Amino acid sequence: MKEGWRDTSIGDVCDVVNGGTPKTNVATFWGGKHMWITPAEMGRRSDPYVDTTARRLTDAGLTAANLLPAYSVILSSRAPIGHLVINSIPMATNQGCKGLVPKPSIHFKYLYYYLGSVVGLLNDLGTGATFKELSGGKLKEVPIPLPPLSEQHRIVAILDEAFAGLATAIANAEKNLKNARDLFEGSVSAVFTAKGDDxxxxxxxxxxxxxxxxxxxxxxxxxxxxxxxxxxxxxxxxxxxxxxxxxxxxxxxxxxxxxxxxxxxxxxxxxxxxxxxxxxxxxxxxxxxxxxxxxxxxxxxxxxxxxxxxxxxxxxxxxxxxxxxxxxxxxxxxxxxxxxxxxxxxxxSVQLQRKFADKFDELSSAARRLEKHYETRMLELESLKQSILQKAFSGELTAPPLSAIKEAAE
Known part of the structure; x- marks a missing residue:
């Protein structure tokens, strides 16, 4: 353990708060001013910060849930385990989430990044026959390495910069992957649209x-x-x-x-x-x-x-x-x-059909080669992301690995 760091647990650095859902058939519980988020809504987000939700609770509806203070970390604890967001305003959640309210010893963004690095462990701790669920008790026991606050701020600043670059690189790879598929589909569709005299x-x-x-x-x-x-x-x-x-x-x-x-x-x-x-x-x-x-x-x-x-x-x-x-x-x-x-x-003519099929096979193979290339790039970027996180939480992250990010994105 690096000097000044200590091993602790989530329960020691956070208050873990359960979510809840008011009765959906009681109109007076819904449509109020309090934001209320679900795992499904969390899974559709690409930005870690959230300040608005699809549904809201009234003061009466809030009695069935708990209002988390701003800059808590919200973790989906079932269906699935591992979606993460940071609420930039006070917010409630449904029962499929756990709210982690940071204590003064931990930076909320450091907590967010750390939880993202141990999603596999969180899933392993889940139990249940129909679908896995992570209990508050198990979550509190999850170990977390804790450096001084000044070091947490430094790590967060590096990760913010590195992950912004990764997000751009991943978005470009996803766009190129989609373009490769669209090019093939468009070429095939053009043949069936144009047709011919025969x-x-x-x-x-x-x-x-x-x-x-x-x-x-x-x-x-x-x-x-x-x-x-x-x-x-x-x-x-x-x-x-x-x-x-x-x-x-x-x-x-x-x-x-x-x-x-x-x-x-x-x-x-x-x-x-x-x-x-x-x-x-x-x-x-x-x-x-x-x-x-x-x-x-x-x-x-x-x-x-x-x-x-x-x-x-x-x-x-x-x-x-x-x-x-x-x-x-x-x-x-x-x-x-x-x-x-x-x-x-x-x-x-069946013979002409076969000629078209041969051409489509060639186009499909070329498109698949491009797709494999960009799929490999995306895997490399994800691997780099995990490597950066591993270094961050072992005290080995010294500077933003921007050259590695740029190289993997090219």
């Missing part, structure tokens, strides 16, 4: 058959056959992550749902922005598919399945098919009848 219009049902997937109890023990679900539909392909579920059915039933190369799987039920996600199966081995997916089998003499996968993932197709979905709350459903009746435009 293109024809028809319905999916004219060139394909459809089949709903299997319902049944799934297992993680490797008993039966691997079964694709919605989560394995990724980037226009069916991906075996190595963590797939299994369904225990006899061989005869399996053969009715066995996937074959070129089969298209269409996600028929999901949130509004994910329903319609489509993947093409191109793997070796015994696989089947679950009930929230529709298998679309195209006649190879009329439509190339690679071209079909690109068409069904194009922005124009997704917008049109989603507009016909049945909706309830945040869910949308597209049944096989609607899917078969969806009009599509395509080259009349």
């Amino acid at each position: 293109w024809i219009s028809l319905q999916i049902g004219d060139v394909a058959t459809t089949q709903y997937g299997l319902s049944g109890t799934l297992n993680s023990d490797g008993v039966g056959y691997r079964i694709f679900r919605m989560g394995e539909v990724q980037r226009g392909a069916m991906v075996d992550s190595g963590r797939m579920k299994y369904i225990n059915i006899d061989r005869a039933e399996f053969e009715s749902y066995r996937l074959r190369r070129g089969d298209i799987l269409f996600n028929r039920t999901n949130s509004v922005d994910l329903v319609g996600k489509t993947g093409r199966f191109d793997l070796e081995g015994d696989y089947c598919f679950a009930s929230y997916l529709i298998r679309v089998t195209f006649d190879p003499e009329k439509m190339d399945s690679r071209f079909a996968a690109y068409l069904m993932n194009a922005n124009d197709f997704l917008a049109r098919i989603r507009s016909k979905a049945a909706r309830s709350v945040n869910q949308a459903n597209i049944n096989a009848t609607i899917l078969r009746g969806q009009k599509i435009d395509l080259p009349s």
Whole structure:
């Protein structure tokens, strides 16, 4: 331990305050002057400071919660554990948060940065069957290295400068990643928008058959056959992550749902922005598919399945098919009848379809290389962030590592 530092605990340097939620059906509790924040709202923030919230409490509603003084640190303690904000005005929270009110021995921003560096530990301390929750008692026991206040201020100033640079670098990497994806999607969509003189219009049902997937109890023990679900539909392909579920059915039933190369799987039920996600199966081995997916089998003499996968993932197709979905709350459903009746435009020649599919494959590979590059950059920046935090709380941080940040961002 560096000279002047001491080992202590969160409970010794903070008052830990529970949140609460007044009855939502009592109008007199809501719409007042007191800010009230939830973990979900915290998770949507990029700035550590918060001075306004979506919902507010009246004086009467505040009796079910606790008002934290300004410049406390608010930690989400469930669903999930680890979101952090600093309230720049007095604020209450719901029961999914813990308010940490700093004592005079600790700088609020030093506390904020430290908690951000030990989110993994906080999650490990959470308990619960349905979802993990971090209790106030466990939080108070979390160890924290505490330098003198003057050193805390110095560390905070360095971290502020370093993290401002990191935030800019990460934002640029995220923008470039999005641009790479948009460039590919725009190029594919342009082909389907422009069409050509030799293109024809028809319905999916004219060139394909459809089949709903299997319902049944799934297992993680490797008993039966691997079964694709919605989560394995990724980037226009069916991906075996190595963590797939299994369904225990006899061989005869399996053969009715066995996937074959070129089969298209269409996600028929999901949130509004994910329903319609489509993947093409191109793997070796015994696989089947679950009930929230529709298998679309195209006649190879009329439509190339690679071209079909690109068409069904194009922005124009997704917008049109989603507009016909049945909706309830945040869910949308597209049944096989609607899917078969969806009009599509395509080259009349399967050979020309394959040429387009070859071009799309090239564009996809180039876009993926760019994405991998920027994804690697983002991982490097996150690793650098953790390295800076580790040095900060071990007393080894001497100056803002701006050159390292600039190098990782280039």
